[in-house]
Amino acid sequence: VLLSHDEPAERVPARATAALLAGVATLSLARAVLADWRGVSANLLANDSARFGGAVLYLVFSVGMAFGFVWMMTARLRNQLEQQARTDALTGVMNRRALDLAGQRELAACARRNSPLAVVAIDLDHFKRLNDAYGHAAGDAALAAAAQMLQRCLRSTDLLARFGGEEFIAVLPDRDGERAQLVAERLRGRLQALQIDYERRQLTLTASFGVAIASPEAALAETWSDLLRRADHALYDAKRGGRNCIRVAAAPAARMAAEQPA
Numbered sequence: 001v002l003l004s005h006d007e008p009a010e011r012v013p014a015r016a017t018a019a020l021l022a023g024v025a026t027l028s029l030a031r032a033v034l035a036d037w038r039g040v041s042a043n044l045l046a047n048d049s050a051r052f053g054g055a056v057l058y059l060v061f062s063v064g065m066a067f068g069f070v071w072m073m074t075a076r077l078r079n080q081l082e083q084q085a086r087t088d089a090l091t092g093v094m095n096r097r098a099l100d101l102a103g104q105r106e107l108a109a110c111a112r113r114n115s116p117l118a119v120v121a122i123d124l125d126h127f128k129r130l131n132d133a134y135g136h137a138a139g140d141a142a143l144a145a146a147a148q149m150l151q152r153c154l155r156s157t158d159l160l161a162r163f164g165g166e167e168f169i170a171v172l173p174d175r176d177g178e179r180a181q182l183v184a185e186r187l188r189g190r191l192q193a194l195q196i197d198y199e200r201r202q203l204t205l206t207a208s209f210g211v212a213i214a215s216p217e218a219a220l221a222e223t224w225s226d227l228l229r230r231a232d233h234a235l236y237d238a239k240r241g242g243r244n245c246i247r248v249a250a251a252p253a254a255r256m257a258a259e260q261p262a
Contacts, residue, residue, distance in 0.1 A: 009075040017068030024061045088162040090140055091147035099161035099169055104224045106159065106173055107214060114216045118172040118180035119227050121210040121235040122150070122187065125243040127166040130203065138198050139166075145196045146205055153187055167235075169228070177213045177248060184209045184246045192244065206244040210235030215251065222252055 002018035005011055086098035094102065103119070110117040124146060131139040143166065150168060151160050159171035170187070172180055188209055196203040212231035214222055234249035241247060 005072075007076075007079055009079045010072055013068055013071035013075055017065055017072060020061050020064040020068055024058065024065065027057055027061065088147075091144050091162050093147050093151060093168070094159065094161035096161060096163055099159065099163065099171075100224065102159055102161075103169075103171055103228070106171055107222075107224050107227065110173055110214065111216065113174075115174045116176045116216060117214040117227070118175040118177070118183075119212045119214075119231040120170040120172065120180060120184050120187070121163070121212075121228075121231040122168040122170065122207050123235055123239070124166040124191075125206045125208055125239075130205075134198065134201070134203065138201075138203060141198050142196055142203050142205060145194065146191060146207075149190055149194055150187060153190055154183075169231070175213075177211070180211050180213060181246060181248060184211055188244065188246060208235055208238035208243045209246040210238055210249065211246060212249040213251070226252070 002014045002021070005014040086094060088095045107117055124142070127139065127142075130142060143162075147160070147162065147168065150170065154160055154170060154172075157173055159169075161169050161171075163169045170183075172183060175183065188207060191205050191207045194205055196205070210231045211234055212227055214227050230249040230252070234247040237247040238245050
């Protein structure tokens with residue numbers, strides 16, 4: 001059980017505690033096997049060096065195990081607090097702070113691998129109307145259901161975060177523009193088909209999507225904030241284009257060329 005801990009923060013104290021437990025077991029087995037053979041007295045106060053040495057070792061191992069379990073519980077508590085600091089309480093996905101840290105790492109990793117990185121901005125359409133019509137509790141239920149559905153539709157290596165309000169960000173490593181659009185279209189269709197049961201009502205949602213791609217060539221020059229900004233601009237293009245649709249941001253080089261005066 002102790003060796004089965006997979007969390008990195010708990011792995012070291014768990015293995016140390018397991019080693020101490022194995023030491024206690026070995027010491028107890030040795031005492032049981034060798035006591036009669038060496039004629040060790042059963043009296044705990046007997047003046048016998050072997051018995052005294054074994055008792056000291058047993059005490060050291062026992063104290064070590066106690067500290068090991070405290071170390072494990074402290075590591076688990078710290079890990080839980082860090083997890084809470086990275087997670088949005090309502091939806092269970094990453095929060096914005098965790099997204100910024102993870103997004104910067106993914107952008108740098110894709111640049112090292114010479115592979116693209118896709119960012120998809122997702123904003124639920126007319127969410128204020130849902131809150132006004134059914135109340136904020138219904139809005140919270142819709143946000144949680146939408147986040148769970150989005151998470152199920154993504155790969156385990158993809159990232160999903162609540163960016164704020166009713167907006168989510170999906171980070172798709174190693175996805176070019178065509179594949180990212182296919183993912184966005186699948187998410188759009190699944191959201192449109194989603195039916196949320198709330199107080200004998202069925203709530204429905206649609207969402208607008210903005211997709212931005214960091215190519216391997218541009219990943220070194222473009223920052224994470226720039227990539228998010230391009231995805232957000234594409235999202236607002238989708239909002240202006242009628243909602244419940246997908247828009248793809250222009251590549252940085254193409255955008256700069258388009259903005260230059262004739």
